[in-house]
Amino acid sequence: MRWLQTLVLTTCSLQALQVRVDYTYDSRGFFDNPDARAAVEAAAARWSRVISTSLLPVNAQDDNDDARFSLLHPGTGERIQVSTAAGPGTDALVTDVEQGEADIYIGGLQVPEDEWILYVGARPLEDTGRGGPMAGGLNFGEVFEDPNSLLNRGFNSGVDSLSVLGGTVTFDENENWHFDLTSLPQPGEIDFYTIALHEIGHGFGIAARGVDEWTDLVVNNRFMGPQTIATYQQETGNSLPGLLVAGGGDFHWRDDTYDSRIFPFGDPILLGTVGRGNFQDLIMEPGLSITQGIPRFELTNVDLASLRDIGWSTITSDAAAGEKITIELTRSSDGGLVLSFPSEPGATYRLQTSESIGNWVNVSPLLQSEGETTDWADGEAGFDDPVGSAQFLRQKFFRVIKQ
Numbered sequence: 001m002r003w004l005q006t007l008v009l010t011t012c013s014l015q016a017l018q019v020r021v022d023y024t025y026d027s028r029g030f031f032d033n034p035d036a037r038a039a040v041e042a043a044a045a046r047w048s049r050v051i052s053t054s055l056l057p058v059n060a061q062d063d064n065d066d067a068r069f070s071l072l073h074p075g076t077g078e079r080i081q082v083s084t085a086a087g088p089g090t091d092a093l094v095t096d097v098e099q100g101e102a103d104i105y106i107g108g109l110q111v112p113e114d115e116w117i118l119y120v121g122a123r124p125l126e127d128t129g130r131g132g133p134m135a136g137g138l139n140f141g142e143v144f145e146d147p148n149s150l151l152n153r154g155f156n157s158g159v160d161s162l163s164v165l166g167g168t169v170t171f172d173e174n175e176n177w178h179f180d181l182t183s184l185p186q187p188g189e190i191d192f193y194t195i196a197l198h199e200i201g202h203g204f205g206i207a208a209r210g211v212d213e214w215t216d217l218v219v220n221n222r223f224m225g226p227q228t229i230a231t232y233q234q235e236t237g238n239s240l241p242g243l244l245v246a247g248g249g250d251f252h253w254r255d256d257t258y259d260s261r262i263f264p265f266g267d268p269i270l271l272g273t274v275g276r277g278n279f280q281d282l283i284m285e286p287g288l289s290i291t292q293g294i295p296r297f298e299l300t301n302v303d304l305a306s307l308r309d310i311g312w313s314t315i316t317s318d319a320a321a322g323e324k325i326t327i328e329l330t331r332s333s334d335g336g337l338v339l340s341f342p343s344e345p346g347a348t349y350r351l352q353t354s355e356s357i358g359n360w361v362n363v364s365p366l367l368q369s370e371g372e373t374t375d376w377a378d379g380e381a382g383f384d385d386p387v388g389s390a391q392f393l394r395q396k397f398f399r400v401i402k403q
């Protein structure tokens, strides 16, 4: 038996930001479902592909600062304080200045450069989901002000409200969710990818309450970010003093008021959307008009302009695609898959695998060229492939990127 698949070789490095999905607070087990995991990771990967901001690594210890962050626990709905001290006995906020104990002590926190944590979970909600950035909670003033701290990571310059350690998103566990990205939601189903994109957007501070970077730009219920206004005018020809928000303390775009085109770079997932070049509702509207008969929504140019207005940067083009070559998949004598591709002697290749479109993860270590052709056996000893062996999966995708 033989399969043929195409893959793209590129020589450009990947985008700066990596959203890492973390299931620590999925206390009700919603993401035990692998389809739910694949969908939220695909939405996280979409954001990873468009944000080009660099973030400093985090190396918080049990020290004199004992930095804390707070987050809305997705499984309980309670706001919890997480301390980087090992316990209350060594938590300087408790022992030195008599602040309350944290809810959770983790004894240090290391986050690699450019990684942004997304805590996910679910519980019964009245709406489909919610999301927001982590916050500083209690902390010594020097932690807030330190541009290298876990809250700032070199990002904040002046406003110092948005924590860029990561965000939290919560989904309603009782919706009739459609998780699969390769098929369309049926009537009565809600597209999980669409809602996940929206909620993660709040995690970056878009339309988020309590994020001064956003709320400072709202004047008389209009969002005045210059890039947003310019992008909207460029797309529609309409000149506005600012884009209306919902109002009454709700910072979403005003419902059903503005349209924009899908942000074309970073591989949008187009199946079920309006398609490239067409207008859709903004992803950060409070209620996407699912009644319109559009089953899936993507990030738009206007939404991403608003992200830039609050300090993030986004890609402005796609990396030039390299030479497209054919990868050959064959069945080995023991029943596994073997992947072969033409290679250059001396080159190294990054192999990536995924269970769903747009959700690539690295296989490590890098593949060393074996000459004119390089082979790799699915599940080969000495390699870590987080997706797991194809024999346990409904589908598996492979791609190779020349380094």
Ligand SMILES: [Zn+2]
Binding pocket: 130, 198, 199, 202, 252, 285, 286
């Ligand atoms: Zn929202």
